[in-house]
Amino acid sequence: MLRNERGMALIGVIVLASLLMALAGTFAVGVRSDTQMRGALGSSVTGFYAAESGLNRGMGEYRNIFLNYNVPSGADFDQRNFSLGERQVFYQMSPRPSNPEEIVIPSGELFAGLNALQYRYTVDSRAENSRSDVEARVGAEFLVGYIPLFQFVAFYRNDLEILPGPTMNLMGRIHTNGDLYMNAQNQLNVIDNPPVGVFTVQVSAGGSIYRGRKDRDECKGVVNIDMLKDEVAPLGDLDPRVLPCGGTATRKIPGAELADWQGSVIDDIGNIAIPEPDIIEVGGGVFWERADLRIVLKLGQADSLPGPPPGPVLPHSIEVQDSLGNRNVAMTTALHAFMSDGVWNAANSAFPGTMPIFYTDVPGCDCADGFEVCANAIPGCYTPPMPLRPVGGGTGVYSDVMGAAPGAFDLEYRRGGFYNHREDKWMMLLNLNVSDLIAWNLANGEPFFSTTDNTDGGLVLFLSVEGADSNDVNNYGVRVFGSADIPLPGGINVSADPTGVTVVSDQAMYVLGDYNRGTGPGGVARQPAALIGDSVNVMSQRYWRGSGAATGCLADCCVGDFCRDGQSVQTLGSTRRNAETTWVNAAFLGGVDTTATGDYNGGLENYPRFHEDWGGGRALNYQGSFVSLGEPVRVDGDWCGTGGSTTNGCNIYNPPVRNWNFDPAFNDVANLPPLTPRFVYVQQVLFTEDFR
Numbered sequence: 001m002l003r004n005e006r007g008m009a010l011i012g013v014i015v016l017a018s019l020l021m022a023l024a025g026t027f028a029v030g031v032r033s034d035t036q037m038r039g040a041l042g043s044s045v046t047g048f049y050a051a052e053s054g055l056n057r058g059m060g061e062y063r064n065i066f067l068n069y070n071v072p073s074g075a076d077f078d079q080r081n082f083s084l085g086e087r088q089v090f091y092q093m094s095p096r097p098s099n100p101e102e103i104v105i106p107s108g109e110l111f112a113g114l115n116a117l118q119y120r121y122t123v124d125s126r127a128e129n130s131r132s133d134v135e136a137r138v139g140a141e142f143l144v145g146y147i148p149l150f151q152f153v154a155f156y157r158n159d160l161e162i163l164p165g166p167t168m169n170l171m172g173r174i175h176t177n178g179d180l181y182m183n184a185q186n187q188l189n190v191i192d193n194p195p196v197g198v199f200t201v202q203v204s205a206g207g208s209i210y211r212g213r214k215d216r217d218e219c220k221g222v223v224n225i226d227m228l229k230d231e232v233a234p235l236g237d238l239d240p241r242v243l244p245c246g247g248t249a250t251r252k253i254p255g256a257e258l259a260d261w262q263g264s265v266i267d268d269i270g271n272i273a274i275p276e277p278d279i280i281e282v283g284g285g286v287f288w289e290r291a292d293l294r295i296v297l298k299l300g301q302a303d304s305l306p307g308p309p310p311g312p313v314l315p316h317s318i319e320v321q322d323s324l325g326n327r328n329v330a331m332t333t334a335l336h337a338f339m340s341d342g343v344w345n346a347a348n349s350a351f352p353g354t355m356p357i358f359y360t361d362v363p364g365c366d367c368a369d370g371f372e373v374c375a376n377a378i379p380g381c382y383t384p385p386m387p388l389r390p391v392g393g394g395t396g397v398y399s400d401v402m403g404a405a406p407g408a409f410d411l412e413y414r415r416g417g418f419y420n421h422r423e424d425k426w427m428m429l430l431n432l433n434v435s436d437l438i439a440w441n442l443a444n445g446e447p448f449f450s451t452t453d454n455t456d457g458g459l460v461l462f463l464s465v466e467g468a469d470s471n472d473v474n475n476y477g478v479r480v481f482g483s484a485d486i487p488l489p490g491g492i493n494v495s496a497d498p499t500g501v502t503v504v505s506d507q508a509m510y511v512l513g514d515y516n517r518g519t520g521p522g523g524v525a526r527q528p529a530a531l532i533g534d535s536v537n538v539m540s541q542r543y544w545r546g547s548g549a550a551t552g553c554l555a556d557c558c559v560g561d562f563c564r565d566g567q568s569v570q571t572l573g574s575t576r577r578n579a580e581t582t583w584v585n586a587a588f589l590g591g592v593d594t595t596a597t598g599d600y601n602g603g604l605e606n607y608p609r610f611h612e613d614w615g616g617g618r619a620l621n622y623q624g625s626f627v628s629l630g631e632p633v634r635v636d637g638d639w640c641g642t643g644g645s646t647t648n649g650c651n652i653y654n655p656p657v658r659n660w661n662f663d664p665a666f667n668d669v670a671n672l673p674p675l676t677p678r679f680v681y682v683q684q685v686l687f688t689e690d691f692r
Helices: 002-067 255-261 286-290 329-339 342-348 434-443
Strands: 080-084 087-095 101-104 115-128 134-148 154-156 160-162 168-171 174-176 180-182 187-191 203-205 209-211 222-225 293-298 317-320 357-361 414-416 418-420 425-433 459-466 476-481 501-505 508-512 529-532 536-539 582-585 587-589 619-624 626-628 657-662 678-691
Touching: 002 080, 002 087, 002 115, 002 134, 002 678, 154 160, 168 657, 286 459, 286 501, 293 425, 317 329, 329 357, 329 434, 342 434, 425 434, 425 459, 434 459, 434 501, 459 476, 476 501, 501 508, 508 529
Parallel strands: 154 174, 154 626, 160 180, 168 187, 174 203, 180 209, 187 222, 293 459, 357 414, 425 476, 459 501, 476 508, 501 529, 508 536, 529 587, 582 619, 587 626, 619 657
Antiparallel strands: 080 087, 087 115, 101 115, 115 134, 134 678, 293 317, 357 425, 418 425
């Protein structure tokens, strides 16, 4: 009996042990299974993030393609891959057949009313582990679009300051990637202009918006900003609102106060991806690479022009270069033929009598930088000596007439002596008559470019000075003149997609006289145009022409005073520095100084650099757009104010009446100047995921 009980107990222990062992085994399997599930989930999540990184990388690469003025094509749609830890990520883009689409950014969104060219793409990205197993796959549909910067009346990369003296009306949109400072001696109005097509006003800043000055604590004058209007269906006459000082010191405007403008004034939107300033550089910049014609003044390289043997020898060559910086022999020969074609010039030039391409030389003798009163009119103070041209009975004085007597043509390839008072330097300038170049090219078999070429939106002309200081602060520059009209077919309000012309330089840019003025219906229409340089300078229609009042003047040019750039050495109080009302229709892109404490950069109102006395009601009638992508790197002269030596010693300029407007024609993408810079946006509109 006892033995049986012990046997039964042993059996029970064995059964219990078996049950415990089975339970332990089950538990172990459960733990192992849970561990495997957790590992699989972890791998899947990590793989998802890896796949998503491929998606983001692809969208970023496409944004950069657009920033570099290209559109994805060919190999851009091939599958790509990269390593991320132990994983391989594969991604591939595909375009939509509807690309591109021209859209108007709808009301209620940032930059409402602006035109954008928009492309739609899909992207597929997957992550594979070390065993080539697909852990996760993601997909997206996204938009890449670009908004042309010339659709703003003012667009700045750095801080933007607006502090006009006389009342100033700015019509259109204003944006800065930095901070915005708004002040006025009298009144500043940021308003629309419905009669000419400017319906929308929007003031935006990547940083903060301030009422007052940046260089010191001061708030004064009246600042009015218009209320937001709908681009398609204007909401009515919404009166501008006053942006008050709230005291005498500069103050930051809080967001709650800006909200009163219902979207017309916005701050803290962050930086927008815009082109780098090096887009204008020789060799690697997009304008140099894509230019239709590159004309370079090459210092220190002797050359000769055609003419009765032997032709005149240039101590510095003027040549056409290819994108690698090599001399294009055939085009240079054609360029020299254009320069010396006196028969064509006399019959067709927009500025007859003057060689259409020449350089402005620097005098020697006692004419050092900082000493403008010197022997700059003496022929022997140039190397080689200038030809002796007595005018009005004068002798021994270099006196080149800009625009010779009827029927005469000046074969001189250089002139001398422009003194820039802001830089305190004698300037070496390459000068080009843009109008004559285009007209002569068409009349002579188009050796330079096809006049109707609309690649990149039209013609791109690149002008430069190649010398020892080309990449540093220097005394170089380029100047366009004689181009009140641009002789291209069609034009704004004449053709649906006018050709247009953009003139670019990596050096300081000067425009002299009326430029692309246009005469409206029945006359020569204005063209889409832009002037782009390290800085932008404006000289009036009177420059080179003198007063014509003195005895012995020939062709409105007097001995030693008004010929060439002789008037530049006169004091600002002299009538010889007086300007004349001038018209310019072209977008500007140039460098702007940065204000430091006590050192004001002159503000938007002094974006164009002046060199004459524009007082007495003389006006610069300007229509276009002011864009700054940073500071100038070739010039470093400070803005020191207005007035002559009797006031503050600047002797630079007195300001014009500023009749400045945004060109509403730029709201139509077809009317934008060639290679208009733009900022790029990327917007994801659809996302899918697939875990494995």
